[in-house]
Amino acid sequence: MSVNSNGLLYFEHLQPPPSDRKPTAQNEEAASDSSKEKQEDLGLWQEKFGSFLDIKAHGPTSIGMDFSLHGYDHVYGIPQHTETLLLKNTSDGDAYRLYNLDIFGHKIHDKIGIYGSVPLLLAHKPNRTSGIFWLNSSETLVDISTKAVAEHTPSRSASETAKQRAVPLTDVRWMSESGIIDVFLLMGPSAFDVFKQFAQLTGTQALPPLFSLGYHQCRWNYEDEQDVKAVDAGFDAHDIPYDVIWLDIEHTDGKRYFTWDKKKFQNPRKMQEHLRKKKRKLVVIVDPHIKVDPSYPLYAQAKEKGYFVKDRNGQDFEGICWPGSSCYLDFTNPEVRKWYSDQFAFKTYKASTNILFVWNDMNEPSVFKGAELTMQKDAVHYNNWEHRDVHNLYGFYQQMATAEGLIRRSSGKERPFVLTRSFFAGSQKYGAVWTGDNTAEWSYLKISIPMLLTINMVGISFCGADVGGFIGDPEPELLVRWYQAGAYQPFFRGHSNMESKRREPWLFGEKNTQIIRRAIRERYVLLPYLYTLFYRAHTAAEPVMRSLWIEFPGKVETFDVENEYMLGNALLVHPVTEKEAKTVTVLFPGPEEIWYDFRKFKRVEDAGTVKIPVTLENIPVFQRGGTVIPLKTSAGKSTEWMIDISYELHVALDAEACSIGELYVDDGHSFKYLHKKQFLHRKFSFNKNILSSSCVDESGQYHTTCVVERVIILGFGKQPTFVTASAKDGKKKEVVFTYDMKTSALTLENLALSVDADWEICIS
Numbered sequence: 001m002s003v004n005s006n007g008l009l010y011f012e013h014l015q016p017p018p019s020d021r022k023p024t025a026q027n028e029e030a031a032s033d034s035s036k037e038k039q040e041d042l043g044l045w046q047e048k049f050g051s052f053l054d055i056k057a058h059g060p061t062s063i064g065m066d067f068s069l070h071g072y073d074h075v076y077g078i079p080q081h082t083e084t085l086l087l088k089n090t091s092d093g094d095a096y097r098l099y100n101l102d103i104f105g106h107k108i109h110d111k112i113g114i115y116g117s118v119p120l121l122l123a124h125k126p127n128r129t130s131g132i133f134w135l136n137s138s139e140t141l142v143d144i145s146t147k148a149v150a151e152h153t154p155s156r157s158a159s160e161t162a163k164q165r166a167v168p169l170t171d172v173r174w175m176s177e178s179g180i181i182d183v184f185l186l187m188g189p190s191a192f193d194v195f196k197q198f199a200q201l202t203g204t205q206a207l208p209p210l211f212s213l214g215y216h217q218c219r220w221n222y223e224d225e226q227d228v229k230a231v232d233a234g235f236d237a238h239d240i241p242y243d244v245i246w247l248d249i250e251h252t253d254g255k256r257y258f259t260w261d262k263k264k265f266q267n268p269r270k271m272q273e274h275l276r277k278k279k280r281k282l283v284v285i286v287d288p289h290i291k292v293d294p295s296y297p298l299y300a301q302a303k304e305k306g307y308f309v310k311d312r313n314g315q316d317f318e319g320i321c322w323p324g325s326s327c328y329l330d331f332t333n334p335e336v337r338k339w340y341s342d343q344f345a346f347k348t349y350k351a352s353t354n355i356l357f358v359w360n361d362m363n364e365p366s367v368f369k370g371a372e373l374t375m376q377k378d379a380v381h382y383n384n385w386e387h388r389d390v391h392n393l394y395g396f397y398q399q400m401a402t403a404e405g406l407i408r409r410s411s412g413k414e415r416p417f418v419l420t421r422s423f424f425a426g427s428q429k430y431g432a433v434w435t436g437d438n439t440a441e442w443s444y445l446k447i448s449i450p451m452l453l454t455i456n457m458v459g460i461s462f463c464g465a466d467v468g469g470f471i472g473d474p475e476p477e478l479l480v481r482w483y484q485a486g487a488y489q490p491f492f493r494g495h496s497n498m499e500s501k502r503r504e505p506w507l508f509g510e511k512n513t514q515i516i517r518r519a520i521r522e523r524y525v526l527l528p529y530l531y532t533l534f535y536r537a538h539t540a541a542e543p544v545m546r547s548l549w550i551e552f553p554g555k556v557e558t559f560d561v562e563n564e565y566m567l568g569n570a571l572l573v574h575p576v577t578e579k580e581a582k583t584v585t586v587l588f589p590g591p592e593e594i595w596y597d598f599r600k601f602k603r604v605e606d607a608g609t610v611k612i613p614v615t616l617e618n619i620p621v622f623q624r625g626g627t628v629i630p631l632k633t634s635a636g637k638s639t640e641w642m643i644d645i646s647y648e649l650h651v652a653l654d655a656e657a658c659s660i661g662e663l664y665v666d667d668g669h670s671f672k673y674l675h676k677k678q679f680l681h682r683k684f685s686f687n688k689n690i691l692s693s694s695c696v697d698e699s700g701q702y703h704t705t706c707v708v709e710r711v712i713i714l715g716f717g718k719q720p721t722f723v724t725a726s727a728k729d730g731k732k733k734e735v736v737f738t739y740d741m742k743t744s745a746l747t748l749e750n751l752a753l754s755v756d757a758d759w760e761i762c763i764s
């Protein structure tokens, strides 16, 4: 990698405003006057944007720099855009823009920034990954140009002639509106090294409470307590697991967050007690704009304490949002964050209980009638930072304060769950993100995969897209396909717009209900694996959802694949994103890899690109040979109903008839795994016809009565004669088994092997 090889390193020299040019109220008037001459007086100290005037208190500020990536022609990262996984050449179009915006009905294949930004770019060539982290939270543009250059190889001996060959080169140019050049070059050499290096700078994924990996049911809006109860009961009536029901902005008293609409929610505490008995949770929305209303305590207090963002004249910045005239809390101020997090205390947030968790929306921040629907850049934050300097951090800080609030209300004991729409580098420490207002069309289902892969690549594993598509009404087939895709993505929530028709999973006929039920149940059964992956994300910065190239860094054919991905290192997922699909074309990286159908256990015959037949029921998911996946033997009504359900291991053999995998278990909700080391981290390995369970981390201990009940070994070559199981220093006992000649799957039943003890299964 070389820096400034195109000579594009630059920075504005800060200069005192010439006294005759100093921006004043008069000049401002003058500028809004169309007289060109007067406008030029202020030169670069102001800018007009539509009807908005941006006065630059510090004058012109901008910085930029270029990087050349030698040998690379695949670059990724810098979310969030509705774009392909592989970043495109920008030389004949728009640059990628990083500027958090609320764009309702955003278009597909657009380089304008939406909602969140992470200024991390990754570059990959065979077996080598590098990263560039441009730490700047002002509006940023990234230009990318990939080309082939001639490389001259001098002759090594008299007999050899000098050679010319074409090698790829990618130039990346970063430009930011303000701030300093603060850039980190992450040298890998592997993608996993880059993830670790980035995590050292920005933190790792917070370990989610287990319930939040279940299915979430959301809508704008669930109307009232009766509606909530009825939807909750609908899940039981249709035997569909779910963990969380959500309340959007209409649950509040006039969009005053932390309050309840007294007519629709007369007894929110009782409603939560009802959900608690069902072992389920509630998530409510809490937006950052605060209604201008002196009788609203939150507004009155924040006003009095000076906690709002100011306009350039030092008054509280006022914008229009859901509640009408609103002020915006200045989350960049640590004192404001502390105060805000105190608002989540049970005694302060009336009728909130410990099953209530939080959703932060509109935190780009969204300002109706603002320039590009956001806050003016010349608004002023804590310590006199202009909004232009910190824009992309606004949502990050709100989520930080919210997560701290939820931790603090539990006296530091419980893990928070906070979903945010806006994000920045490091948001992974505070919870989950989603991709905002997508549309109920096939193309949005398709683009959600590269969008989520990109977000995962920059540290934020816990992300998802609204299942079904937020805007509009999905045809039933699309809804079904979206559930099947979402079931194998990190954050799994169905959500729909106010104008959309109701969309609870049982409203589309018995057949579709059944298929959706099956997809959600597959998700619940898979949770031990998913939770283990989140533990790896939390402790080792490994993304949960991975583009193929991350797992197969030497295989060029995987570098631009964005219609399938790996969930951890063991599952290959290829969601169906075409209407009326009869087949999907799956790329199975090979040839040394072996792949098995995750549900039918049968080995995939050929490597490479294979046409797999599908029906509406199928989710094309494949297990990689050499891996062990822990599952539950069945699903329950919610994650909490499943605590005692036993485990099942899927042991998929590789070419050497070996495999290896892990299981992480803890109480699923507290910080005891951290402070009291109450967890289990187990390893399962299969070698020479022996499957053994051992401990990965001796420092952790956790008691569970759960057992491993069933083991399915995929790709077992022959019918065994005898199978025994033994605890490390205990008695051997014979195991009941069945062998399926057609699939070569060997099933061992009624094992009752402790999860928290060492044991061995020998097959002869």
Ligand code: MIG
Binding pocket: 104, 219, 220, 248, 249, 285, 361, 362, 421, 436, 437, 470, 495, 496, 497
């Ligand atoms: O502009 O709170 O993306 O999920 O339902 C609409 C109402 C405001 C936008 C969010 C969407 C949410 C909606 N919000």
